[in-house]
Amino acid sequence: MSSTSIRLLSKTKQTARIVIIGAGAAGIAAATRLLEQGFRNVVVIEAEDRIGGRINTIPFADNVVDLGAQWCHGEKGNVVYERVKELSLLEVTEDHYETFKCVRSNREVVDEEIAEQLRSIAFNSIPERQTELINYEGSLGDYLTTKYWQELAKLPQIERPIAKEFLAVFHKFESSVEAADHLFEVSGRGHLDYWLCEGELLLNWRDKGYRRFLQLLMNAKKDQSEDFGMLNGRVLLNKRISQINWEGSNELIIRLWNGEILTADHVICTVSLGVLKEQHSQLFVPALPEAKVRAIKGLKLGTVDKFFLEFPEPPLPTDWPAFKCLWLAKDLEELRSTEMFWLESVFGFYPVSYQPRILQGWIIGEHARHMETLTEEKVLEGLLWLFRKFLPFNVPHPQRFLRTQWHANPNFRGSYTFRSTYTDELRTGGWDLESPLLDVGGRPRLQFAGEASHKHYFSTVHGAIETGWREAERLNTYYRSRNSQL
Ligand SMILES: Cc1cc2nc3c(=O)[nH]c(=O)nc-3n(C[C@H](O)[C@H](O)[C@H](O)COP(=O)(O)OP(=O)(O)OC[C@H]3O[C@@H](n4cnc5c(N)ncnc54)[C@H](O)[C@@H]3O)c2cc1C
Incomplete structure (x- = not known):
């Protein structure tokens, strides 16, 4: 077994490094759920100077x-x-x-x-x-x-x-x-x-x-907008991701626009479909698989x-x-x-x-x-x-x-998503956007959440929240089943 495989297999909920991109409803739902499930090393990177995204x-x-x-x-x-x-x-x-x-x-x-x-x-x-x-x-x-x-x-x-x-x-x-x-x-x-x-x-x-709901999710004090409750110290504002390198099966390398570099064992990307449409070809190295690109092109988001x-x-x-x-x-x-x-x-x-x-x-x-x-x-x-x-x-x-x-802002590039006749033509859907990129051993490395990736509740906050929980659960299931095999 290679040293990389041994290092990755030794990861636990306490040591696995998880970077969530975007502090909108999906990102906050994923982060809070992961912490509730016992993950310790969770960071949320947000390009705006506030949390909430399209809330x-x-x-x-x-x-x-x-x-x-x-x-x-x-x-x-x-x-x-x-x-x-x-x-x-x-x-x-x-x-x-x-x-x-x-x-x-x-x-x-x-x-x-x-x-x-x-x-x-x-x-x-x-x-x-x-x-x-x-x-x-x-x-x-x-x-x-x-x-x-x-x-x-x-x-x-x-x-x-x-x-x-x-x-x-x-x-x-x-x-x-x-x-x-x-x-x-x-x-x-x-x-x-x-x-x-x-x-x-x-x-x-x-x-x-609507921010009242996010405060509840984070367990934050309701009258203090700067209190992020259980996410205090874990949300980095004004940090825009410029590249996610997911090559190979080792750690992922995340570059920020200010030149900073972060590394992670898992990345959950929650940026909007508008951001993916505009930036996916520069944002991901290597390029995303064809089915994912088809979903990004085929799903639509308007203003x-x-x-x-x-x-x-x-x-x-x-x-x-x-x-x-x-x-x-x-x-x-x-x-x-x-x-x-x-x-x-x-x-x-x-x-x-x-x-x-x-x-x-x-x-x-x-x-x-x-x-x-x-x-x-x-x-x-x-x-x-x-x-x-x-x-x-x-x-x-x-x-x-x-x-x-909402469209002029490069962190959104639109309002919310819908299924167009072009989506039908490409035979794609939320399922293609949702599917995680795994390593050969089935370990989730690059995951996708956000309203557009919901099969049925796309375009809503409740849909976005469910996708954040879905990806947190994916990691939880992976670590639970791995521990039971050890
Ligand atoms: C005008 C309008 C009205 C709406 N009305 C309703 C409604 O009444 N009810 C309802 O349920 N839904 C409504 N929606 C939809 C709802 O707001 C969204 O579905 C939901 O908030 C999306 O959450 P999300 O986490 O998927 O995405 P987002 O909220 O977009 O979160 C993604 C986050 O990623 C950040 N980001 C983007 N690029 C980068 C980068 N490169 N690096 C780091 N961070 C980045 C963004 O700044 C953002 O904070 C409305 C939306 C709009 C725009």
Whole structure:
């Protein structure tokens, strides 16, 4: 037996060196679970100056806002919900995302009865619970559009231009759920790979934000953002990995951008699919196996950004729960030839729970990526113009404004993942991203976690958490079975 093999076989949970890349939900879940299982040598490397990744709760207006994940989606089978259900931390969000005013670009508010019919047809056209999609070859966009017009044919009294405008805004809304640029790139079948957890789908964290969950995982003091609880001293912030050398079967060598070098027996990589897409060919030496590269190319991640506007008083009339923007064809054509063309993909504005003076807006896709390149002043100028164009009342200048830039940030390069028709074409999926790179003796060396690697709960925090636990368990199982053989 070579000296390397002897050295590796002598490793135990106490001495095995584990480096986790990324202190997002998956990285924190993996690190805390490993420590709970008795591993001692666990370090988390994080490129940002904060933990949380795509969970980013910041102080704003009357308490906090979430720039990334905001809701716990569902209850049954949702590990986030299961962990906190006895603690009264979550609350059902008012249904503004289903009951909203539909306002047209000529400031006309669509009659409530018609709006309700359109909402109901559109929501029922999403194939969440429809088995007919199992053998469907097309995109979610094709499916939704066909179904919508089929149902609408039964309602000839609804004016077609309004129905068309509504379908367009509904496509944008549903694209924000998927994080796709448009629904015609979302796989119809792949959409069914995503499992909804039963129960309330929009549970908010009251005035605490999603970071409260990470504090619970780490056992950290809830009022001190710099306390990492059981991860104190184990998280290195502002350290960006530039290369992971996993050649051979000896230790892995990790290079940081500042020139530092670390070595490890196991690496768990949790960086986003966006980072992998952009950097995998430089990040990994030697190059990753073909199946892994196919998964990185074939899985998709799009851009969803948020706007937060704070006003001195609640900005919408009391009978306006939220609103969606319906573009008249001629106005849209005009808009497209101006520098404010990106406003086409701003689809609606909603209140934020526990924040009565805030409006939260959403933008998706290519136009979101363009918006990210503009100055904050330009973006706000555009939104105020949009309010004047659509709303039959005056909205004052906000006292504070924020927008997110999830794509522009090199540590994310997008918002969350979905399964596209290209994913189907390449016959890949979360399983290929998940599969660990082992040495010839079956020892996990380079492992992958993060939302994109979940087969069914991709795009969510509960999915990311499960993947972190999955990889911690993989190491635990390896060391347990090895010890029993010794
Ligand atoms: C706008 C938005 C809204 C969302 N809303 C919800 C929601 O309501 N509910 C929900 O469940 N989910 C939501 N999500 C999705 C959810 O936030 C993610 O699925 C989840 O947080 C991903 O966690 P992760 O650990 O997989 O990845 P990340 O959080 O991306 O963690 C990866 C970490 O790796 C770090 N990193 C990257 N590159 C390097 C490098 N080279 N070296 C070192 N570190 C690096 C990053 O900085 C990051 O901290 C939302 C996401 C966004 C963007």
